[in-house]
Amino acid sequence: MEIQTINKIRNMIKNKDAQKEYIKWLAAYSKPFIPQLALIFLFDTLLSFTNIGLALVGKEMVDRATNGSGVKNYILMYMAVMFSSLVVTALYQLIAAVVYEKFGFGIRKRVYRRILDTNWLDITKYHTGDLMTRLTSDVAAVAGGIAETIPTIIRLIVQVVITFFTLAFFDWRLAMLALAVAPVAAVVSWLLGRKVKYLTVKVQETESAYRSFMQESLANILIVKSFRTEDYSEKHLTELRDERLHWVLKKTRMGVAASSVMSLAFQIGYVTAFAWGVIGISNKTLTFGTMTVFLSLVNQIQGPIMSLAEMIPKVVTILASAGRIIELQELPEEVKSATNIKTEGLGLKVNDLSFAYVKDEPIFEKAEIDFKPGEFTAIVGRSGIGKTTLIRLIMAFTNRFHGDIEFYNKYGETESTNAGVREFISYVPQGNTLFSGTIRDNICFGGVKASDREIEEALRGAAAYDFVQELPDGIDTKIGEKGYGISEGQAQRIAIARALLKKAPFLILDEATASLDPETELMVLDGLRNWNPRPTCLLISHRMSVLKYCDSEIRIKDHKLITEKLEPEQIFA
């Protein structure tokens, strides 16, 4: 992945078409913000005019002083220009901050949404820490780039051009001399740009690794503590930091070296202009005022040229970060068509199903089954055989399977599985899947506008009503990440209530009662069977109690789905 990304970015930067695509992508994201960006640019340009204004008024002031003419008005004018420059700067900073925030969020929201809409199997290959880095620091680099760097570049170019002509008006030779710093800047930044894009990708990748580790060890702090791996974790974090530091240092060294070279060129340019001016004054070919304006204009032409050169690595950083975001956008997106099949008497046919996560390691091979409408079907099979995988295929979390998975209804309508069918499926996944927030928040995931009565019904259906009532704040009791604060079996029942609230005609439970005692489990299963409207239900379980509640049983064996009436001892085989 790492090498791939770097190569991809290398190719992108070399390849003209890909560059066009980058720019198109950046343009598409910037489009809604063009008015605000234009405003920033306007302020930026105004600032360069006030700077030139200051230089010109300064010149008149010095010349008049030398001639013994009055300077009072000029001092006032100088102060007025300075004051307006201050006001414009302040306004500029305020607007830039707001635009940057809004713009950054605009991009972040779209990337976040794109991640949510990406094929599950493809996006879960990325660590959430890595995704977070892309969503935060890469998006910030791109947003900052567009909101600040690009307007700055335009402003700098305008500034160089205006200053050059103003300077040439006084002395074209000096103007040319001041421009002489440009080739140095160009060479340095060209050399720099090539290296910086590689280093930027490295810095971002090590940042991802570092964050991923922190996030994961904090999420699993119990494991860190119980295995007494606090020291190891700290050490590992330091190692990851060292790795990051290595690349950060390299990138910084590159920047420092480049800016030193440019600073030198700048100093030489300035000293030359200074010497030129002094000689001019001693020959009496130059007034003091012109000398002042020279020095300040030379400053103003070389400064922006150098800043422009420093912008090149920034632009490369933007491109590198944009590359990491575009990479996510190139992952297959789910097609979310609304389902158009009625859901009365909903069944599911699996035909000729073949699937493998990894080539040559099939999970299913030409499997078939019919889940009949209104039936409760148990799915059994040893751990790791593919029970959860079957559910993932049914729910279209990946579309990379062969064969048909087709829902049908009592009217004879059919629909092949796709992301849209999740509208009529309720799913209780394996493991703890609660969010932090109140119990009500969690249950309402299944129906945002649910009334208190509906929530109560769902809680009763999942045999969770009594324990929720006994909590200090009842249904408004706050729980932490992954249901922290309630027991595992209680969390499972809240997850079942969340699924029931959706009142979906197709219900899938993956080991959803595994943490319950037999008595509570029976209550939950009773609740499910009596749930109105009665769903078509798939229950993955190893437990006898669950199987007894089902109308039929499916075993996954030898990559096939087999319907069989199992004897108890077989079930636990």
Ligand SMILES: Nc1ncnc2c1ncn2[C@@H]1O[C@H](COP(=O)(O)OP(=O)(O)OP(=O)(O)O)[C@@H](O)[C@H]1O
């Ligand atoms: N994202 C994935 N990428 C590659 N292989 C996977 C992935 N998820 C699961 N597998 C593999 O696919 C096989 C089936 O996994 P699955 O989760 O469907 O098993 P299961 O029957 O639900 O097991 P359990 O009863 O333990 O939950 C396993 O061998 C597993 O290692």
Ligand SMILES: [Mg+2]
């Ligand atoms: Mg499983």
